[in-house]
Amino acid sequence: MELVIEKCSESPDYAEELSDNVFNSDIVTSHEIRYQFQINVIKTFMSGMEKKGVPVPDAIYDRLGVLMGLPEKEFVERLYLNEEGDKVLAKFSEAINQLSMGTTGLSVWQASCDLANLFRLVPSSEYKRVVELGSGCGVSGMAISKLSNCEVVLTDYDDNVLDLLKKNAVKNGLMSEEDGDTSINQAKIRCLDWCDFDFTEWKEPADLIIAADVVYDTALLASLCSVLRLLLRTAKAAIVACTRRNEASIGCFEHHLKCAKLEIVEYFEYENGEYRTLDDLYYTHPSNFPFFSSLKTPTIFYNIQPKK
Template identity: 70%
Template structure:
């Protein structure tokens, strides 16, 4: 692992993450009128869960059609027991909010969540708002199509940062690129901590639905070049870019382009960028040599490539690192994100846990960390 006092001309994520989280902690202490007497980075699960309003937490999961954590559901039901008006607030601000009703968030998901709430409330004789029954009635008359929407919300939880269509099936039309995956959500969340002055344009490899690239462009007001190879994926990628108003007005700083890793020619590539990003692209060992070759060529004109990988197979990660070395590239930083915490190697925080709950929730039956690689050309 490289020193925490790096060459100022070299891009490092660790100090940027540390600095951003310190600023956030300091701001919260000032807002609460409390001195910052403790280490802000000590892992505290209970504090982390209460850090954001329960209703906003729930709204994030609901709008992204992500399985609601059992503990969060229990806390919400308990609040409804304590205050019957909270159930009405939940129904108005989430189930019947304009954000939800104006988008086709997976109807079956919405139906299941509302049914679960109704069952829990009725079990304890908690008054159930009529508006909750009304919304359920509407949903029961709707049927999901082949594509549904996921919404990701801003810091306050009252506006949509980015929205995406995805296939209802993880494998569709012979590709997995039509669905949202964990590493893309975690990569988007990481860039909440990266200052806008560090880059003005990014290239995303293997964009799929475009969650990482589009979310970063929206959050940081920067340009993005979204790339993939499969025709069906490119069509969905273009739709999502248009949906987020990144392309379509004729003067956009963002683009959707076909990029074949196996036949990439840098002399024909006219899309400069400060950073290269990629998420969930190392699962196929047969393509890793081509991927690393593309990274090597793009890094001639970009300062770093940030690659996010879900740890499903140790062998594919090792194979990726091998091909990086063979391509004369080096990993200057490598760290994990799991359960709302970054695990960084630092001298400042002995246990290396830095809490940062995600605004891009994702659920998987296989609980695995996301590994981030900061890849750069060897000097």
């Protein structure tokens, strides 16, 4: 923001361009991006401009006025843009509350954004079919499908989450809107409950398993690891992204991986646009799937395979 305000103070044209191409752009005004988020960004911009004594274009005041008159909706849209910021890469409906209708799956979590960003760094043609566990809004599964052009099977166990997944897959052009129309079928939605999984009935083999932010309830981790073990009979690897919230659940997950005869073959973390390995090797790669949270903690990535 400081850089943007600096540029506006150097050239009034820049502030006008910012108004047309960002605050009042078609991308922003034609989607239901959380109003409070837009209001906060505009207010921060205005207060920075005021401090520098730079006039704010009228169109930005007008936009703020419009936004302040709109009631916030229960479901909003989250957009991810290309590098140039002029095209929508992917978009997701999500609830504004992280816990909604009794589930955490109706809103997007940090780990899924960071996992999506990892696939931007390493899009792979090696994987033709991916299964995602505990998909929630489907950010990571749909991102890998779009970035690597592979099929994805998005799974969850909550009915409202499964409905939202379908809506988001249609929004992202990965599924036909009409039930029974299979003309667009890059994504499939399936109910998969870690605590009630019958592998003999499972008809969706894949070569990669992914999951984001599924390590939080220690009571579920034995079941989750057992599902991973079964799916890894056909898949080559599982990539699990976890938010480091508390050491107990991370330790418990690693313990259950061992019990399920699964091995962590690779481990690294991502924070503030930087990947870091256990040997302290760093790689800077700012995210195209940013996630803002008051909790400042890294995302851990595990590459998991069956023990040889």
